[in-house]
Amino acid sequence: MSGEAAEEYSPRDPNSSHHLHSNSSPITLKFFDVSYRVKLQDSTTSKLTTTAITNMFHGGASPPSADVENPSSATQHHQILNGITGMASPGHILAILGPSGSGKSTLLNIIMGRLxxxxxxxxxxxxxxxxxxxxxxxxxxxxxxDDVLYPNLTVRETLVFCSLLRLPSWVSKKEKIAVAESVIIELGLSKCEHTNIGNNFIRGISGGERKRVSIGYEMLVDPSLLILDEPTSGLDATAAYRVVATLRGLAAKGKTVVTSVHQPSSRVYQMFDDLLVLSEGRCIYFGKGSEAMEYFERVGFSPSFAMNPADFLLDLANGVCQLDNASEKEKPNVLQTLVSSYNDLLAPKVKTACVDAPATASEDRTIIGNHEKNKYYVYTNSFSTWYNEFSILLQRNLKERKHETFNSLRVFQVITASLLAGFMWWHSDYKDVQDHLGLLFFISIFWGVFPSLNAVFAFPQERAIFVKEMASGMYTLSSYFMARITGDLPMELILPTLFISITYWMTGLNPEFSAFTLTLIVVLGYVLVSQGLGLAFGALIMDAKQASTVVTVTMLAFVLTGGYYVHKVPCFMVWVKYVSTTFYGYRLLINVQYGDGRRVSSLLGCSSVGHDPATCKFVDEDIKGQIQPVMSVGMLLIMFVGYRLLAYIALRRIRT
Structure with missing residues (x-):
């Protein structure tokens, strides 16, 4: 871990130098009577906690399906938010405080239009x-x-790539890198800039540093409004303070900051300008953070001893406090009292203040280096812009996957398989047709299953990052898609080349170099088709476990109808053979080794008396009885394009 505990951090001076300067107009955020409810088909709707529901709305996910005890019961509604009104002003931090399930994340997603x-x-x-x-x-x-970042990239690489992709095309590469470097300094990340981000399985920076990197991701474009969903969640008190100190520094520059918090420390609480307290989707306080305790004391609630104001407010939101001097019999419903007090005393004032608050809407302009242009430029989908995105994404993909691409385990797996095949078919005779066909079919099986199962994980593993970056308009879907499938080519093409180079000469296949070259070309093409199959299922299902199961079953069907195990496929299964990648790949490998079969048939004397009937049957059914190579090539080309097109369409569905 990077030593965050030893790092002293304080926000930089708002007037300090920065390669990205903006006189962008501030944003005043207002929301009036915001309510949200979902339909639940369950007579026991009340048993469902708001936590289970609101957690589903991070990033605009679909409403959940309730676990029903009586599926035939009438549809009911669950109210997540109920008439929330408030405002966030430039230069201020608005903190949304409440227990888990109070509706904080749902409110932020509604504000951002993500539901x-x-x-x-x-x-x-x-x-x-x-x-x-x-x-x-x-x-x-x-x-x-949740911090959605590439774990194998360093802090510097993460922010530099983000800067290259998010900043306008009229900014030079040098200036974009300078912007990223200034953000690193401003967020106090200099000591860990060359450390990997990491995750639960990869050693990297600390949680507080990771959160500041996520904030830096957004700071690169110098936003006027910054919204954060529980940025201090899972951090210790010191790390949480440093994150909020970062937000305090941004607010000092005229930014509008809105953040949800769960259980802030007292010194974190003191940095909040405005406070919105939610309880079960209802507002029980909106106003200045410094005036909250005074208000609740006025309505009859005060702590019995000195304590963190945030802890006391959370107790109130959970309904575990009581009115001062109330006996057990006189205890009213705490939440009902708090909501009623808010509606009577604060709500009218809050609405009036929100309506009367001024707001500016001037044109935003950005100064980067010596350039001044409209910051929110109109995106032009020119080829140069597309190619720039593609090249940056490709570089990032290669850096992120460099440890995975040629990891020792995968290389060991391929080399071991090639040596096993080489020794099993060691210098087999050209006339041993059955053995050679078995070898060719083994190659078809291995290089059908191996790349397709690896490709299944490509898009599901990156879904969160992909959705986040597409929502930010960092790049087009086509540039991401092409960079992603291109970045996998080194692994997908070099390993089968290594396999064939070892196995081919050990097993006594056709010794002509032209035959070796054609065999390699067929295998590489077949690998790309199999990879496309995995990409398509991964993008369609977007669940690595489910997709890998579907791919396994599909490849099993392709193998069984591939033409080696069974020749007389039942009528209702024949169609599987003609959509099987294994069938066409296997046929092409046979054609490279034996051509039309006349030579091997003559050598075996299949047309004369005394021939081996079993071997000659293999020649007649597997070699002579094959389809035209042109048709096999054509079908594989169609599958190569078709599977990738299907994957692309599936990703478009996810994006929208």
Missing amino acids: HHTHGQTGTVLFNNRKLTKSVIKRTGFVAQ
Whole structure:
């Protein structure tokens, strides 16, 4: 771990030098009477905790299906948010405080327009008195609760690649890198900039540093509004303080900062300007953080001893406090009292203040280096822009996967398989047709299953990052897709080349170099088709375990109908043979070794008396009875394009 505990961090001076300067107009955020509910088909709806529901809405996920005890019961609604009103101003931090399941994440997702199922959503969200637009989205940074970063990239590489992709095309590469470096300094990440991000399985930076990298991801575009979903979750008190100190420094520069928090320390609480307290989807306080305790004391709730204000407010939100001087019999419903007090005393004032608060909406301009241009430029899908995205994404993909691409285990697996095959078929005779066909079919099986199962994990593993970056408009889907499948080619092509180079000469296959070259070309083409199959299923299912199971079953069907085990396939299964990648790959390998079969048939004397009937049957059915090579090549080409096109379409569905 990087030594965050030893690092002293304080926000940089707002007037300090920065390669990216902006006189972008601030954003005043207002939301009025925001409510949200979902339909649940369960008579025991009340048993469902709001936590289980709201956790499903991180990133705009679909509403969950309830575990039902009585599926035939009438549809009911579960209210997640109920009439929330508030405002966040430039230069201020608005903290949304509440226990788990109070609706904090749902409110943030509604503000960002990330909930796609809007049939249960009411209320109004305004940015400078206007509704959400693409221009506002570009000026808004959203930091999710979970840090979605590439674990094998360093801090510097992560922010540099992000800068290269997110900043406008008119900014030079040198200036983009300078922006990333200044963000690293500003966030106090200099000591760990060359350390890998890491994750639960890979050693890397600390949790607090990882959270600051996520904030830096958004700071690169100098957002006017920064929204964070529980940025201190899972951090110790010191790390949490440093993260909020970072936000305090951003707010000092005129940014509008909105963050949800679960259980802040007292010194973190003191850095919040404004406070919104939620309880079971209802508001029980909105106002200045420094005035919250005074308000609750006024309505009859005060701590019996000195304590962290945040802890006391969470106790109130959970309904575990009681009115001062109330006996057990006189105890009213705490939450009901808090909601009623808010509606009577604060709600009218809050709505009036939100309506009357001024908001600016001037044109934003950005100064980078010596350039000044409209920051929120119109995106042009020119080839040069596309190629620039592709090349940056390809570089990032190669760096991220360099440890995985040629890891020792996979290389050992391929070399071991090639040596086993080489020794099993060691210098087998050309006339041993049955043995040679078995070898060719083994090659077809191995290089059908191996790449397809590896490719299944490509898109499911990157889904969270892909969705996050596409939502930010960092690149086009086509440039990401091409970079992703191109970055896998070294592994997909070099390992089969190594396999064939070892096995071919050990097993006594056709010794002509042209035959070896054609065999290698067929295997490489077949590998790319099999890889496409894995990519397609991975993108369609987007669950690595389920997709790998489907691919395994599919490859099993392809192998069984591939033409070696069974020649007379039942009528209702014949169609599988003609969509089998194994069938066409196996036929091409046979054609390279034996051509039309006349030579081997003559050598074996299949047309004369005394021939081996079993061997000659293999010649007649497997070699002479094959389809035209042109048809096999054509079908593999169709599959090569078709599987990748299917994967691309599936990714478009996920993006939207």
